[in-house]
Amino acid sequence: MANQALLENFPELKTPVFVITEADLIRNGKLLKEVREKADCKILWALKCFAMPEAAQTLKPYLDGTCSSGLFEARFGKENFGGETHVYAPAFSDEDMQKIVKLADHIVFNSFSQLRHHRPTLQNSGREIQTGIRINPEYSEVATKIYDPCAPFSRFGVKAEELEKQGIKEISGLHFHTMCEQKSDVLERTLDVVTKKFGKFLRDLDWINMGGGQHITNEDYDRDHLVKLIKQFKTAFDLKTVYLEPGEAVAINAGYLVTTVLDIIENGMPIAILDTSAANHMPDVLEMPYRPYIIGSGQPKEKTYTYRLGALTCLAGDYIGDYSFDKELKVGDRLVFTDMAIYSFVKTCMFNGIGLPSLAYQKTNGETKLIREFTYEDYASRLGAKL
Numbered sequence: 001m002a003n004q005a006l007l008e009n010f011p012e013l014k015t016p017v018f019v020i021t022e023a024d025l026i027r028n029g030k031l032l033k034e035v036r037e038k039a040d041c042k043i044l045w046a047l048k049c050f051a052m053p054e055a056a057q058t059l060k061p062y063l064d065g066t067c068s069s070g071l072f073e074a075r076f077g078k079e080n081f082g083g084e085t086h087v088y089a090p091a092f093s094d095e096d097m098q099k100i101v102k103l104a105d106h107i108v109f110n111s112f113s114q115l116r117h118h119r120p121t122l123q124n125s126g127r128e129i130q131t132g133i134r135i136n137p138e139y140s141e142v143a144t145k146i147y148d149p150c151a152p153f154s155r156f157g158v159k160a161e162e163l164e165k166q167g168i169k170e171i172s173g174l175h176f177h178t179m180c181e182q183k184s185d186v187l188e189r190t191l192d193v194v195t196k197k198f199g200k201f202l203r204d205l206d207w208i209n210m211g212g213g214q215h216i217t218n219e220d221y222d223r224d225h226l227v228k229l230i231k232q233f234k235t236a237f238d239l240k241t242v243y244l245e246p247g248e249a250v251a252i253n254a255g256y257l258v259t260t261v262l263d264i265i266e267n268g269m270p271i272a273i274l275d276t277s278a279a280n281h282m283p284d285v286l287e288m289p290y291r292p293y294i295i296g297s298g299q300p301k302e303k304t305y306t307y308r309l310g311a312l313t314c315l316a317g318d319y320i321g322d323y324s325f326d327k328e329l330k331v332g333d334r335l336v337f338t339d340m341a342i343y344s345f346v347k348t349c350m351f352n353g354i355g356l357p358s359l360a361y362q363k364t365n366g367e368t369k370l371i372r373e374f375t376y377e378d379y380a381s382r383l384g385a386k387l
């Protein structure tokens with residue numbers, strides 16, 4: 001008999017499927033709203049981490065707007081969420097900027113050359129758009145190299161000596177993003193550095209955006225400390241607005257990837273082949289790398305039956321990891337991966353022609369709505385097939 005506990009999770013849905021849970025988004029939203037109110041700051045939803053129209057409807061009461069990595073996210077944010085639309089990218093094409101100026105309230109440039117290149121388009125837009133510059137404080141405590149925006153030769157942001165040369169006449173604020181899944185103590189040390197290097201400019205600016213990477217809604221995060229830091233900083237530089245733009249904190253623990261065991265083989269250990277892929281459906285598992293939690297599972301050998309969980313693709317390293325279970329896995333068992341809204345939902349691909357997981361939304365009343373299934377047409381049209 002298949003493992004009952006696993007089958008009970010979302011039994012009505014065909015797998016693989018992402019299930020986003022409204023109740024968890026509301027929990028995160030309420031915590032963020034509390035910070036907004038107590039700290040008198042604005043919080044934007046970083047769409048790069050997670051984006052979904054249903055979630056936007058749910059999150060509207062709790063956040064001030066969205067922040068985007070370019071044209072498509074900006075349009076998505078404007079059309080699905082509203083509020084303030086902020087955009088930052090390492091560079092913008094002329095074609096994209098023509099459209100971005102119709103959508104954005106804030107555009108943060110990565111360099112003064114980009115700012116000056118696009119300034120005529122901003123001026124001709126007939127809209128009042130706040131412009132900012134991303135700074136590189138050359139301070140980050142991010143240990144994983146691929147996520148460190150302040151690493152040597154980083155392409156992100158302007159250093160203090162460059163800002164000194166260029167001045168701040170053309171901008172109304174500064175933006176930094178230097179953190180990744182970190183707590184308020186890291187922000188405090190970062191703000192000390194920003195104060196030392198950029199404090200003299202801040203007094204003459206209207207706003208600062210402190211980026212994302214702040215795990216504000218995580219269990220052990222000290223939100224009172226965050227509130228204190230923001231209030232102090234805002235007062236010290238007489239800023240009109242402090243922005244935060246978290247992604248993970250908006251959607252942490254609000255999504256599941258439900259998968260099915262398709263086969264079990266043996267090669268020195270039992271290997272279960274799932275109807276998913278780390279490379280295609282949860283690429284951060286390989287990129288970061290990290291080990292996602294599966295409901296009811298343990299570390300290898302912690303429970304009686306240990307399996308290597310393998311994926312459908314041809315990539316030899318496409319394993320999700322080794323997991324143990326109380327009961328033997330059987331073909332047809334469902335394995336439910338947790339915390340899959342963040343940087344999984346938005347990062348999927350169709351390598352090997354493997355279909356994308358369907359998308360579902362579980363409302364607070366427990367009803368689970370299937371939002372979208374993907375078909376051969378989705379795969380083939382991306383490749384230029386005329387269908």
Ligand SMILES: Cc1ncc(COP(=O)(O)O)c(C=O)c1O
Pocket residue numbers: 046048049067088177179180181211212213214245246247248249
């Ligand atoms: C500029 C910027 N803002 C916000 C974020 C969101 O960060 P997180 O999802 O870690 O909160 C990122 C993530 O890479 C980013 O690059």
